[in-house]
Amino acid sequence: MLVEYEKAKASDVEVQFKDKAESKKFSKIAKENNAITALRVLDRGSEARRVVLNTITMAMVSDCAHHLYESLRCFEKRKFVPAFNLLRKPLLDSLMYLSWMVADEDDFYTAFSSGDPTQINQKIIGNRRKEIIEKALGKTELTNTIQSDDIVSTVFDSRNENGLYGLFQHAVHLITVDRIEIKTAPENFNFIFKHPFDDDIYETLYATLPTVLLYMAHLVMLLFDQIKPMDADSKNAFALRTINGYRFIQSEENAIILAEAMGTALSPIIKCETCGTALKVTLHNAARLLFTDTYRCSHCGKNSPFPLSSIL
Numbered sequence: 001m002l003v004e005y006e007k008a009k010a011s012d013v014e015v016q017f018k019d020k021a022e023s024k025k026f027s028k029i030a031k032e033n034n035a036i037t038a039l040r041v042l043d044r045g046s047e048a049r050r051v052v053l054n055t056i057t058m059a060m061v062s063d064c065a066h067h068l069y070e071s072l073r074c075f076e077k078r079k080f081v082p083a084f085n086l087l088r089k090p091l092l093d094s095l096m097y098l099s100w101m102v103a104d105e106d107d108f109y110t111a112f113s114s115g116d117p118t119q120i121n122q123k124i125i126g127n128r129r130k131e132i133i134e135k136a137l138g139k140t141e142l143t144n145t146i147q148s149d150d151i152v153s154t155v156f157d158s159r160n161e162n163g164l165y166g167l168f169q170h171a172v173h174l175i176t177v178d179r180i181e182i183k184t185a186p187e188n189f190n191f192i193f194k195h196p197f198d199d200d201i202y203e204t205l206y207a208t209l210p211t212v213l214l215y216m217a218h219l220v221m222l223l224f225d226q227i228k229p230m231d232a233d234s235k236n237a238f239a240l241r242t243i244n245g246y247r248f249i250q251s252e253e254n255a256i257i258l259a260e261a262m263g264t265a266l267s268p269i270i271k272c273e274t275c276g277t278a279l280k281v282t283l284h285n286a287a288r289l290l291f292t293d294t295y296r297c298s299h300c301g302k303n304s305p306f307p308l309s310s311i312l
Helices: 002-007 020-032 035-041 045-076 080-103 105-112 122-126 129-138 148-156 165-172 200-227 232-250 252-266 283-292
Strands: 294-296 303-305
Touching: 002 045, 002 200, 020 035, 035 045, 045 080, 045 105, 045 200, 080 105, 080 122, 080 129, 080 148, 080 165, 080 200, 122 129, 129 148, 148 200, 200 232, 232 252, 232 283, 252 283, 283 294
Parallel strands: none
Antiparallel strands: 294 303
């Protein structure tokens, strides 16, 4: 989404000036100050607001994407300390601002444009964390899939032994003593002596991160839709892939149910172009169909395209 919106310059805001005099005045003020100030002086507050919100969305999503990508690459290499350091910022910081913009754009913009950075400090919005996330989640298509309490507990609750907060703090600090639940063990430093091939951290990660990333992805989709509305088919395909993909990886039982349902619907009507064998929806093919709109023939091994998300 980010790449397509950047390429199309979708976040640019067009302003139609009333006359040459207004245009000239805008150019003068913008040169002396900036374009946002110029729009506000000209009483074009709605355009100024859209520029601000678009710019924040594009920059913050880009920052999140870079951090998430590099974090996952580090996890692949079992470099989990830098991985959690990279994961910490988008989940502990950016996630709340993205949630706030979706939950109550007016409230966020008022606080952001107040000129007082304490109004958007994490300590301030931390008191409203559950309310903001619950309201933002209610605007997505995820209300039947995940719960706001799960997001709050997984990311922000130091008492959740199976959550991410303690892992973030241990990755950043060699010693943690302020909270008993994440206190450093005696004669130890956080993570320093942890063997990189222990799997317990990865088990926690696999159990928690998909839920948080699913939520974040849907926030981003809604924010981009505010910048410039997406076509309905793209939004439907996005929802289909992300929600069913999430269910698919949650458990083997879910994966089998999805594969069987897809097989019942598709196997009688889809045949391999090369050998004519009917489509067999294995777990592998179910994942391919959901995530890549392709499948692999169980007989000859040929990979073929199939526009599942568009059709559904």
